[in-house]
Amino acid sequence: MYHTIPEMKTKHIAMWACPRSRSTAITRAFEQLDDCTIYDEPLDGCCFVNAFTDQGEIDYAADYLSRHADTNYSSIVKKLTGDLPEGKSFSFQKHMSNHLLPEFDRSWLSEVKNFFLIRNPRETVLSYYKARTASGFAWEEWESRVGWEEHYQLFKEIEHLTQKIPLVIDSGDLVKNPRDYLKLLCSKLGVDFSEKMLNWESKDTKILSWENTTFETFSEKVINSTGFFQEDQEDINIPDILEPCIDKCMPFYDEMSKYRLIV
Template identity: 70%
Template sequence: MKTKHIAMWACPRTRSTAITRAFEQIDDCIIYDEPLHHFCFFNMANDYENEIKDFPSDYLVKYPNTNYSSIIEKLTGDLPEGKSFSFQKHLSYHLIPGFDKSWISKVKNFFLIRDPRETVTSYWKVKKAGGFNWEESKSFLGWEEQYNLFKQIQDITKEKPLVIDSGDLLKNPRNYLKNLCEKLGIDFSEKMIRWEQKKTSIISWENSIYEQFSKNVINSSGFFDKPQEINIPDLLVPSIKKFMPFYEEMYKDRMIV
């Protein structure tokens, strides 16, 4: 039986949107982009008060559903006509404690990782460009939640989830995606390698304070293949040191092509 629902779990700045854009090119795939985002923020409003007050005015229109059961029903239920599977991009910290996670056994899960030196630095850059305060922002980096969920899904499904490192993918996107699709139980498409700039259903936060988060990948036409030099400011070093052990543990289980 062909895979019906795929859930990719990630941290911010792991290239999750680029991978989602690749799957978006498959004709019979429906994309659910961070479907737990709105639910998470509005159930943790006290913790994220400063973040929420700065959301764009049309935020409620883009994420109208905050009912957990309703969202999960969509993520595990029937598909729209013409679609054979869903690809769900999740940030692990959106799956907040205290809510049932048994539905995870109904989807095919995999985890996306990227070197914290890159994710933390990239996150700091876009937050800075958006005018955010770093001390308030760094709690959204999500590495601890990512690792904890990796272990929880292993307990729920009784098998170790698939892990991919976006750095590996960039070395040979076509070959890597072919292998990933095989592992996920779906057919690879050449369309996944290149796409049209700006033509996407993925929310881009255009003309808002969040525009920096997806600006580059929305304007892209494929995976970036040029390594970028990383200059790490001193204020990021404590976060990188804290998150590196989580990355290194998951890196041991990554898919090797």
């Protein structure tokens, strides 16, 4: 039988996501809270130096490391689980599940409040494909990094570690009713909802931008946004080349979707 995890005095919230699941938009919502400190993909640089080894990836080292100079896993984890900056009452950590490499220790995950963000793979895979190819990358070299298998594996690992099914939210549900959904999500996470989470100033972010890097187009649309939005349906036209990848990802989404938060 699952047991209840004791309430933590210091709140550290870890959101685990796949690429293109609207994780940046949700992070922008939490960025509006004055008592929240944001850690945007803090394991990215560490993952890069440990996993990306071919010359094509090394060419982009400066772009990765300009945002995440600390690549020491132990010191990153200490920050993610340690004392908060002055004036802050909790941290909101945006993580990609595939940044948590198999050799990385997971024990710290029991010290944070974890939740998983999902979005239909027909949308995430298409969006990832568009972002990669628009930046000049070959899809065949990046298809394996859509992240769904790692996402589901981590979901099961945290379930086993905490003896509790992690909270799951579907961004497709959230964008249809952001106010009520964020209110419920904040309640589940143990933080106060604010109306400020629903809107923000275009480009007014200090930490969520890949500006002046190879990956600038990846977050351009959400950085220029002023709130949550849904893509036009005419954009959801799936090239045949993506169908095998989507078919592989869909069972992971379907399984996690069973546990998603319903408003």
